[in-house]
Amino acid sequence: MYALVDGNNFYVSCERVFRPSLTDRPVVVLSNNDGCAIARSNEAKALGIKMGAPWFQIRHLEDDARLVALSANFELYGDMSDRMMSLAAGLGHQQEIYSIDESFVDVSGIRGDLVHRAHQIRSRIQQWVGIPCCIGMGNTKTLAKLANHIAKDAERKPGSYPAHLAQVCNLESLSQKDKDALFALTPVEEVWGIGRQISKQLHAGGVHTIHDLLQLDPATIKRGWSVMLERTVRELRGIPCVDLEDSGQARQQIACTRSFGKAVTDYRDLEEAVTTFASRAAEKLRHQHSLCGQVLVFIRTSPFGKTAQYSRSMVVPLRRPTDDTAHLVQAALLGLQSIFKDGYDYAKAGVMLMELQSDQVQQMELRLEDEPDRDRSRLMLALDTVNTRYGKGTMKLGSAGATQRPQNWTMKQMRRTPRYTTDAQEMVLVRA
DNA sequence: TCTGGGGTCCTAGGACCC
DNA sequence: TCTGGGGTCCTAGGACCC
Numbered sequence: 283m284y285a286l287v288d289g290n291n292f293y294v295s296c297e298r299v300f301r302p303s304l305t306d307r308p309v310v311v312l313s314n315n316d317g318c319a320i321a322r323s324n325e326a327k328a329l330g331i332k333m334g335a336p337w338f339q340i341r342h343l344e345d346d347a348r349l350v351a352l353s354a355n356f357e358l359y360g361d362m363s364d365r366m367m368s369l370a371a372g373l374g375h376q377q378e379i380y381s382i383d384e385s386f387v388d389v390s391g392i393r394g395d396l397v398h399r400a401h402q403i404r405s406r407i408q409q410w411v412g413i414p415c416c417i418g419m420g421n422t423k424t425l426a427k428l429a430n431h432i433a434k435d436a437e438r439k440p441g442s443y444p445a446h447l448a449q450v451c452n453l454e455s456l457s458q459k460d461k462d463a464l465f466a467l468t469p470v471e472e473v474w475g476i477g478r479q480i481s482k483q484l485h486a487g488g489v490h491t492i493h494d495l496l497q498l499d500p501a502t503i504k505r506g507w508s509v510m511l512e513r514t515v516r517e518l519r520g521i522p523c524v525d526l527e528d529s530g531q532a533r534q535q536i537a538c539t540r541s542f543g544k545a546v547t548d549y550r551d552l553e554e555a556v557t558t559f560a561s562r563a564a565e566k567l568r569h570q571h572s573l574c575g576q577v578l579v580f581i582r583t584s585p586f587g588k589t590a591q592y593s594r595s596m597v598v599p600l601r602r603p604t605d606d607t608a609h610l611v612q613a614a615l616l617g618l619q620s621i622f623k624d625g626y627d628y629a630k631a632g633v634m635l636m637e638l639q640s641d642q643v644q645q646m647e648l649r650l651e652d653e654p655d656r657d658r659s660r661l662m663l664a665l666d667t668v669n670t671r672y673g674k675g676t677m678k679l680g681s682a683g684a685t686q687r688p689q690n691w692t693m694k695q696m697r698r699t700p701r702y703t704t705d706a707q708e709m710v711l712v713r714a
Numbered sequence: 715t716c717t718g719g720g721g722t723c724c725t726a727g728g729a730c731c732c
Numbered sequence: 733t734c735t736g737g738g739g740t741c742c743t744a745g746g747a748c749c750c
Contacts, residue, residue, distance in 0.1 A: 313718035319716065338716040347739095354718085381721095381750045477748050510748080524719095537720055586717055632719090708725065 283390045283419065283454065284526070286426040287370040287407075290414045290434065292383035293321035294361045297352055299412035300702045300710060306585070308349045312337055315541050315693045316353055324438055353695040361703045365411045373403050373417075379529045386423055388526050400450045419452040423524045424517035427474040428492075429453045432464060443467065448587060450648055465492040474714075475514040480507065492518060532570045532638065538563040539632025543694040545584075546628045552581060552618060555691045556682035560635040561678060562613040564607040567635055568662060573603035575637030579617035584629035592628075594621040603639055606658050607665065610635065611679055631691075 289295060293311040298304045308325035312318065318336045319326070329347055331340055343349035361380045371377040374389035389396060400417040407415055416437065418429025429451040437448035443464065453461060469491055471481035489495050495515060504512040513523045538559040546552060556579060567574055580595035596617040600609065614633050668677045675682070683689060700708035 315716090315718075317717050334717080336717040341716085384750075475748065479747060508724070508747090533721075535721070538717065541718065584717085630718095634720095694716095 283392075283421055284397075284418055284423050285373050285387045285389045285428040286380075286423070286430040287366075287373065287387065287403070287415055287417050288383050288430050288434070289366060289383035290416060291321055291323050292363075292413070293354065293359055294326075295413045296359050297355070297699060298323075299362070304350060308343070308347055310340075310349065310351050311354055312351055312697070313354060314695070314713075315542065315543060316351075316696055319351075320354065339678075340413070351697060354696040355699050355701065357701045357704050358699065362411060362413065366407055366413050366415070369403065369407045369410060370415075372406075373400065376526055377409060377529065378526045386426065386526055387421065397450050397452050397455060400452070404449060417450045419454065420523045421448075421454055421520045422517040423526075424474050424514055425453050425520065428468070428472070428518070431472050432468070464494065465496065468492045470495050471543045473514060473518065475510060478513060483507070510681070532572050532640070535634060535636055536563050536566045536570075536572075536638065536639055537632060537634040538566075539580075539630065539634075540691075540693055541630045542628065542691045544690070546631075546691050547626070548690065549622055549624075551690045552622065552628060552631060553615060553681055554687075554689070555631050556614050556618050556633060557611050557679055557681040558675075558683075559631065560611040561607050561682060563635050564605060564610045564634050564662075565666060567610075567638070568605045568641075568666060571639050571641045572638040573605050573609060574635040575603045575639065576601055576635075577613040577617065578634040578636060579614045579621070579632070580634075581618065581621060581628050581631045583626050587627065587629065589627050590625075592626045593621060594623075596621050597636070602645070603637070606662060608679065611681065615681065693696045 294304075294309045297309065297311065304323075306325065307323070308329050308331075309323040310319040310326050310331060313319040313320045316337055318334050319331055320334070322331050322333070326349065329343060329349065331343070337351065340349070341351075344351065359382060366383075367377070367379055367385055370385050370387060374387040374392055376388040378386045381385055392399065396419060400518070401418065404415055404417055407413055416430055416433040418426050418431065418433050420426040420429050432443050432447050433449055433451040436443040436445060436451070438681075453464075456464075469481075470476050470484050470489060471478070473492060476484070483494065484490075489498065496518060498515070500512045500515055503515055516523050540555070540559065542555070560577070560579075566674065576597050576599045578595055578597045580593070582593035583589065583591050585591070598613040598617040601611055604610065665677055669675065700710075702708060702710050
């Protein structure tokens with residue numbers, strides 16, 4: 283039995299905690315470069331703003347509808363997330379943090395009224411952190427996600443679902459008849475794991491609601507679609523197929539990619555950007571105690587532009603698995619060198635670290651001319667310690683750019699709010 | 715003028731192995 | 733006329749998630 287705790291309009295809700303004047307107003311949070319809307323308040327959704335809508339297309343709503351747009355402040359959201367997660371964990375024995383605003387909690391064997399308990403956790407999160415959230419519960423993770431969707435819609439769109447399911451919805455406390463009614467009300471595209479393509483195919487086959495989907499037998503689904511969809515349908519029937527994952531598990535891939543604030547044409551600028559991305563990725567790598575076996579670097583022009591298009595990537599294998607910033611940057615720059623072509627307006631670049639493995643495992647090798655340098659790991663530790671204490675980028679590689687040189691590739695963030703909870707210089711001031 | 719970033723898993727096809 | 737069977741690994745691409 284699982285619960286899914288999910289913050290409502292999470293990024294917007296984080297901003298509202300520190301700016302109550304944003305309450306009841308349409309608010310969106312913009313992606314990096316203030317490119318498109320990645321979070322919307324209910325009022326913004328009501329204006330018809332779609333997820334991912336480009337800012338230049340909706341910007342007229344600033345005047346027309348008092349829309350407020352903010353640049354993404356991920357440092358703030360990450361910190362608010364930590365606070366919310368630690369309270370959500372109190373719901374059961376084990377928690378999987380699934381994304382910045384969602385966590386699954388195993389509530390099997392918890393005694394007492396689960397719905398009551400969930401309401402308590404919910405109001406605690408609201409009061410202590412300031413984030414409104416909804417909680418869905420079901421026998422499988424897919425059902426918990428579905429219950430969460432119902433809890434949200436019941437609250438946001440009165441009449442869509444029975445009102446008593448708003449905010450907290452436990453599917454397992456309902457009768458089969460009531461569950462069937464909810465299944466008949468819910469379109470297949472609301473199910474976790476059913477996206478645009480598959481729902482289009484399902485609709486074409488006359489399958490519109492979860493109720494319709496459950497009429498098909500798993501074998502047919504596997505034959506007609508995939509094992510993934512089969513698994514989803516089994517989960518909807520209450521048969522657990524997806525376990526709670528250990529949140530401490532290391533990622534299999536680490537990426538750092540960015541769009542530039544304006545077109546980049548100069549190789550030097552790309553070199554700075556790629557160095558910075560590889561360094562950032564290396565920090566994340568060391569943070570999860572992994573080593574990397576190969577580095578991918580890519581550059582590309584804007585797919586939306588009318589200028590000449592160019593997009594290339596290259597995988598650079600490493601001499602031996604490493605977490606050393608200098609080695610990873612070196613590999614990334616080697617790749618950059620061979621894919622760079624003069625004369626294009628570059629819009630984006632990125633570095634991905636692949637073939638990750640634990641840093642506790644060491645492949646022994648014959649003595650070779652360049653033996654790994656034991657002091658390097660102490661250097662990396664010093665680098666991370668300095669940058670944690672004095673701020674990102676305090677100490678960096680020379681190719682990341684000298685401070686005197688203007689940075690031509692950094693992203694645009696015209697509307698960022700203060701880092702209220704993580705930077706002493708930006709704390710909220712209260713006047714008595 | 716202006717369109718994000720970071721992940722996971724599955725599948726099909728080709729190369730190669732015995 | 734007739735041309736095996738079973739397996740692994742790698743890659744590219746697609747679909748999905750938030």
